Amino acid sequence: MRIISIANQKGGVAKTTTTINLGASLSSLGKKVLLIDLDPQAHTTLGLGIEPDNLSKTMLNVLEPYRSKDKLKLEEIxxxxxxxxGENLFLAPTNIDFASAEYKLIDQIGREDFLGASIRECKIPFDYIIIxxxxxxxxxxxxxxxxxxxxxxxxxxxxFALRGIQEFMETAEIVRRNLNHHLKINILITIAEIKNNLAQEVIAExxxxxxxxxxKNIIRKNITLVEASSQGVPALYYSPNSHGAIDYYKLAQEVISFEKEEISAGI
Structure with a gap:
């Protein structure tokens, strides 16, 4: 099972769009995929047609302290x-109540591993989990x-995004050192106006x-990605021939290709 976090401390860089559309593309390629919405804004939940306010079971229940009466296993939500x-795409949803999760975790022993523990204990097998x-x-x-x-x-x-990437990679290095944890880091260029000269200069840098x-794959700026989210479906099923759907499908193929590289390298 491969677990991939979609992360950047900067907003508006297409984290949620990438989570939804990479996940949908992987599932269309025969992979069993779980998307975990770890953002209190619940945009992944909303972008997949689920109304957060109607949910009685969310990721907040999964990350409750172990003695809490409200705690649930990941597979229960x-x-x-x-x-x-198809039936290869799954969601662990959230809603605005999830904003309290930070406060509930802050004084818990082993708080950095609450999510990891819930994934390890999950009885449903997945090929990919995308967070x-x-x-x-x-x-x-x-x-x-x-x-x-x-x-x-x-x-x-x-x-300005280059500086933000450096800051995030420093944080990832701290996690690697302090938690004795290896992380493979990949950078994805998104919302790119590839015909723009300035964008081309930054991409070269x-x-x-x-x-x-x-x-290798770049996600071009494409209104279809926004429209699909507003309709609660991935772009692949909203407009399969759009640039957005095609770009994420190619990204999914690139991500899957890493499996073959690891096998050939004996990893």
């Missing part, structure tokens, strides 16, 4: 989305980094500095 006529992180570097994001073995950092091709971490 999972929703089978059944999008596109949508909040736009911060708090305890929820640290939980996601501790639980996963890979991180995808979405970033727009803007100069990103390739220069992060060539070993940069994913």
């Amino acid at each position: 999972i929703i089978n989305l059944k999008v596109g006529g 949508d992180c909040p736009p911060s570097l708090g305890i929820l994001t640290v939980n996601a980094l501790k639980a996963c073995n890979e991180v995808i950092i979405p970033m727009q091709p803007h100069y 990103i390739k220069q500095y992060f060539s070993d971490k940069l994913l």
